[in-house]
């Protein structure tokens with residue numbers, strides 16, 4: 122069932138809370154992307170998320186909270202994390218925090234790590250969590266490795282009736298996942314660029330960010346090389362487009378060959394990176410549905426939201442099989 126949130130938010134919350142209490146998995150709109158949500162404290166409900174999403178068990182989930190008090194029940198907020206939390210929550214930021222030893226979440230939720238990824242989302246999902254009173258574990262609502270969902274219909278296309286309740290909050294505002302950060306030795310590390318631009322974080326924190334990406338290891342375990350992938354191949358930094366390819370361009374700039382190619386999508390005719398981010402996943406899916414073998418994408422500036430957009434595009438363009446290091450990591454973590 123797809124349920125329109127705007128039509129009757131109170132009813133949507135009451136239907137959702139009933140389902141969550143029964144340990145069901147439901148799809149919920151957030152400001153970034155849709156989430157596949159369940160009671161983060163219910164081991165079997167969380168197991169069901171992994172099953173439905175076909176997600177490897179070594180990849181932990183983000184716990185969505187309604188306020189700092191709820192966060193503090195499950196995690197320890199160091200001073201720098203608290204400053205970030207006060208500045209950017211509710212919003213598109215996830216903090217990887219030390220788990221609170223006196224109130225641990227099930228190991229299915231955290232994949233057995235002694236840290237926990239937490240975010241306070243904005244809007245309807247936050248109202249829902251406040252009403253439920255318990256954090257929601259929620260990965261993005263897509264089959265593992267595929268492009269994330271930014272509309273209720275995308276969720277439906279991936280899961281059909283396997284997710285019986287899909288709350289429809291319209292197209293998500295930001296369109297790319299949250300920025301994931303962790304504070305270590307007083308410094309801030311960027312684990313995944315996302316909807317909160319790095320420049321904004323640095324300005325507020327008055328600290329430079331370090332980008333943690335160690336070759337051959339997966340620090341945010343979801344960051345396998347190939348991720349966010351459509352069926353078609355993705356070709357980056359295109360300066361021309363071939364017959365039979367789809368072109369994704371920005372800012373109305375003419376690209377050689379676009380008259381003969383299969384289809385042209387302008388992700389933002391006025392060149393706004395926020396609009397590119399908001400349209401990216403829906404456009405990748407629509408381009409894929411045309412059945413072409415290649416989606417060519419022009420160069421996107423690598424600042425502000427461009428960092429997250431380029432990260433997702435690189436992963437969409439990456440070779441589709443796991444590297445040996447990733448396979449080994451998966452086996453050791455899921456054992």
Ligand code: TXA
Pocket residue numbers: 151153154155156157180181182183215217231234236237238240259260261262297298299300301312340341342343344
């Ligand atoms: O915007 C978002 O972040 C969306 C919405 C639904 O909130 N969620 C989302 O979840 O993108 P997911 O599961 O697709 O990505 C979460 C990432 C994964 O790469 C996971 O490995 C990482 O967070 N993660 C979770 N717990 C972690 C931990 N304790 N340490 C490091 N990384 C962690």
Ligand code: MG
Pocket residue numbers: 260261269343
């Ligand atoms: Mg995801």
